[in-house]
Amino acid sequence: MTELPPDPAEPARLAQTFAEVEDALLSRWPETKLEPSLDRIQAFTELLGDPQRSFRSVHVTGTNGKTSTSRMIETLLRALDLRTGRFTSPHLEKMSERISIDGEPLDDEGFVRAFNDVAPYTHLVDAEQEHPLSFFETIVGMAYASFAEAPVDVAVVEVGMGGAWDATNVIDADVAVVLPIAVDHEKYLGDDPATIAVEKAGIIKPGSVAVLAEQTPEVAAVLMARVAEVGASVAREGVEFGVAARTPAVGGQMLSLQGVHARYDDVFLPLYGAHQAQNAAVALAAVESFGSGALDDDLVRAAFAEVTSPGRLEIIRRSPTIVLDAAHNPHGAEALAAALEDSFAFSPLVGVMGVMSDKDHEGLLNVLEPHLTYLVCTQNSSSRSMSAATLARTATEIFGEDRVSVVPDLAEAIDRAATLAEAGEAIEVSIGAGAVLVTGSVVTVGEARAMLKGRR
Known part of the structure; x- marks a missing residue:
């Protein structure tokens, strides 16, 4: 009509x-x-x-x-x-x-x-x-x-x-x-x-x-x-x-x-x-x-x-380090993964991911899985956002149940990930170089950026 x-x-x-x-x-x-x-x-x-x-x-x-x-x-x-x-x-x-x-x-x-x-x-x-x-x-x-x-x-x-x-x-x-x-x-x-x-x-x-x-x-x-x-x-x-x-x-x-x-x-x-x-x-x-x-x-x-490029492998906070990257398709995720290997030595690296429902979330997850110790599935405020639960169903198949959790509220998801990154021994990794990566969508990264800038 x-x-x-x-x-x-x-x-x-x-x-x-x-x-x-x-x-x-x-x-x-x-x-x-x-x-x-x-x-x-x-x-x-x-x-x-x-x-x-x-x-x-x-x-x-x-x-x-x-x-x-x-x-x-x-x-x-x-x-x-x-x-x-x-x-x-x-x-x-x-x-x-x-x-x-x-x-x-x-x-x-x-x-x-x-x-x-x-x-x-x-x-x-x-x-x-x-x-x-x-x-x-x-x-x-x-x-x-x-x-x-x-x-x-x-x-x-x-x-x-x-x-x-x-x-x-x-x-x-x-x-x-x-x-x-x-x-x-x-x-x-x-x-x-x-x-x-x-x-x-x-x-x-x-x-x-x-x-x-x-x-x-x-x-x-x-x-x-x-x-x-x-x-x-x-x-x-x-x-x-x-x-x-x-x-x-x-x-x-x-x-x-x-x-x-x-x-x-x-x-x-x-x-x-x-x-x-x-x-x-x-x-x-x-x-x-x-x-x-x-x-x-x-x-x-x-x-x-x-040159600056906000939301593109941007370190927005330290202690623990929180990195924002707006990768939202497999091609972008491959560039992100290569940069993580190339320029950083984070361990553990805890992902916070919120994606749009029309994106290839499975492709994103497959590319990033080798680089993430753990993944917190979340969602952004857009009506186009995939629900955290739907994302987690696919993530669980790729990461395994013990490496995935669901926290629909983005602020809470970032807090959960930061806690995991700081307490590396809880997921069997030495403390000291833990970090959080927020990714999956420009909207997710933008909302996270606004929250985290307010806290600095």
């Missing part, structure tokens, strides 16, 4: 507070409900005066690593004295994190203003289209209008899902970044990487530079076919650029990066894991391609040293 849009005779209600904006946006189609078309967002941005045409852009897609890479690209661009906008999703703790200008999320007042600037046009689109504007389409419009008003020199835009028909794709980006492609969002994108790659390749436009992370042969073939079809230029990880060397270090890792135009040595990246080194190489290649030349060595080192 088609949902009736709001009555166009009623003027859009302007918001007074952040909570009112949140309520208005959440009353629209959720991010999980999609109708693959650019019709609504094109109608919306046209009414707004096509703000996305007033700035240059770098567009970022792929299965995992989009937010971290977007943050790195933006940090490098800002180091070049460019005014930046950044659009990322989903948010960890607060909706306004999605729209950043000059590296800072919009404050509450700015977010309200951004909503009110576009609100009068939302009802016009709702009235004319078969389906109303979604939450995601509306916030993309807010972001593009905010970037035009700032005005920014360049926007770094993370795709929400897919590429070709993602609402962000009304931009024609100078640089299209495609991070590694694996399976996620099967319902909408397909169930094999090559099929998904067709959708993600849609952000590569005529005259752009495609910066491609290392891919499987079948995915690479799809992406290169798109490059040839539209006459784009290409920079490929492992051919034109890549990680020349990396060494885990205290607080992160030391890198040597081979860019498209130069090599950069002694680069400290304060993030953990080989996947973040790969993201750094891609980000560097994207910025070199955007500016068409080598960057200053000292600028590159200074920029990467400042």
